[in-house]
């Protein structure tokens with residue numbers, strides 16, 4: 001099947017959904033969807049001829065006929081394994097893209113904080129959704145177009161000025177049903193008002209062994225003097241597909257910190273894009289991917305320094321085993337206006353086998369003259385000297401290697417202040433590297 | 435304790451050790467001296483089991499056991515310790531965790547119970563005092579950002595912690611000022627006893643003022659060309675290596 005066939009399938013699926021709508025098809029929100037499906041028709045799915053998708057062939061994803069819902073039985077007990085033990089968090093659960101009220105649990109929050117399912121909000125307060133939806137994630141590729149065309153479920157988080165969300169917000173995405181291939185397209189909107197704080201975990205897990213496909217778009221607005229932290233934790237089964245786009249806009253004096261942790265999935269493509277849109281804002285992008293078998297993980301990041309006196313820190317690390325493949329593409333733009341920019345990028349990977357491959361491309365485009373930018377890449381094997389050093393003290397070869405790989409990987413979590421979360425992520429890394 | 439018999443080793447087709455013979459008994463300190471490039475580090479690394487060396491002849495016995503067949507970790511557990519000429523930096527692995535793992539692996543090998551956190555800490559504190567090493571260094575990653583002197587001191591600290599049978603010190607004096615040299619030497623001297631042995635590899639005599647050897651061997655071009663008592667070191671200091679080199683080379 002070529003791309004155009006699967007494109008047409010999605011378009012006719014859209015038409016089917018539309019036909020079954022009543023008044024909703026007239027709504028302003030649905031007009032956005034209609035525009036998006038038109039855009040999707042034009043854009044199509046990317047192919048490897050597209051420079052941004054050069055190393056990631058999505059044809060294996062499109063081979064499957066995905067369905068949007070299935071009857072799955074799960075319960076609080078069954079999902080415990082996906083939670084972060086000991087973490088104080090509001091829990092929002094989606095099963096195959098549909099919000100589950102029974103499984104979700106939102107802790108009491110300060111007045112004005114909204115933590116809601118997009119679908120409900122579309123019914124009750126469509127104007128509120130319209131205010132924020134599509135503001136940051138422009139429809140510039142087929143996957144974002146598709147997500148927008150089918151936008152229905154997802155999490156909307158709105159934090160008013162001078163307010164802090166209590167605990168973390170954990171958006172738990174569960175996919176799959178035995179014998180079926182499911183698609184879900186979460187659309188999350190996070191709006192942090194001025195001088196506010198919110199910390200979010202979006203995690204992805206499988207409920208079956210089959211191929212499922214998740215196509216997420218996150219739009220994030222970080223208000224002036226605010227702090228937003230997002231953890232993207234990808235732990236699906238080794239056959240699943242995940243395309244994830246996170247688009248954040250940073251206001252004055254704000255901080256946005258993003259951790260991307262990819263452990264599962266067959267083909268994973270992440271686009272993490274931030275716009276430093278006002279002075280003295282800071283963007284931190286940290287990423288870790290551990291791959292084995294034939295996993296393919298592609299991380300694209302874009303850090304757009306639009307205004308002066310901003311700072312960005314980016315550090316991505318990978319550990320690749322077997323014949324897995326990694327891609328890292330880190331774009332940093334420093335606009336003409338963005339004097340006194342401080343941009344730091346580092347990208348490191350360890351290849352544990354001769355057949356693992358990584359393609360990396362840092363891309364710095366600097367149009368301002370008074371800036372400090374640095375980037376470093378280091379791709380290599382485990383340091384033999386270090387392995388020998390440990391062994392020469394009585395530590396066995398396997399253990400020595402594991403110790404070194406863990407140390408390399410855990411470095412990404414050094415900056416995490418929350419001890420529970422820090423330890424949990426370290427633990428997941430240890431489990432995966434066993 | 436250690437018997438090296440007619441040992442030959444090469445690196446990348448190049449013969450470096452050309453028939454080394456050495457007998458080290460418990461309670462002894464041997465110094466191996468020689469000019470740069472003579473093969474001192476090669477000998478030390480071969481004893482510790484580092485990869486990249488091809489043993490083309492001879493044998494090495496530790497208390498009668500052939501160690502050339504053993505992996506580096508097995509040798510370490512059997513009691514071989516190499517203080518590195520260039521200690522390796524290991525980011526992300528704390529000194530304390532590293533040593534606790536190492537010590538317990540060695541203890542397990544000898545059928546001893548693993549030390550729990552509390553007992554380990556107590557033991558470590560004693561050793562820290564002995565070597566004059568700071569808690570701050572212990573908490574940091576192994577050797578990371580350590581000065582040259584701190585790295586060498588850390589090697590001796592590890593020596594004290596692991597209490598091997600045979601310590602091989604490769605240029606432990608290089609890069610040390612006189613105060614650091616005294617501290618490091620003191621750590622080694624406190625380690626010495628009737629049951630263990632030390633091989634001090636150096637190309638300066640200086641260290642041997644503090645760690646006084648029972649025997650001195652001169653290694654030149656992959657062979658031990660002369661052996662003697664501690665006064666040989668002084669003679670070498672005075673006359674250089676040429677006088678020992680030439681006659682032997684001529685007689686080959």
Ligand SMILES: Nc1ncnc2c1ncn2[C@@H]1O[C@H](COP(=O)(O)OP(=O)(O)O)[C@@H](O)[C@H]1O
Nearest residue numbers: 445446450469470471472473474475476477486
């Ligand atoms: N890995 C290596 N590859 C090639 N040559 C080496 C290697 N290691 C050591 N050598 C060579 O072996 C010889 C002895 O080196 P080394 O044992 O380090 O001497 P020393 O410690 O006495 O200064 C030198 O000529 C050195 O260049």
Ligand SMILES: [Mg+2]
Nearest residue numbers: 474475519605
């Ligand atoms: Mg040397």
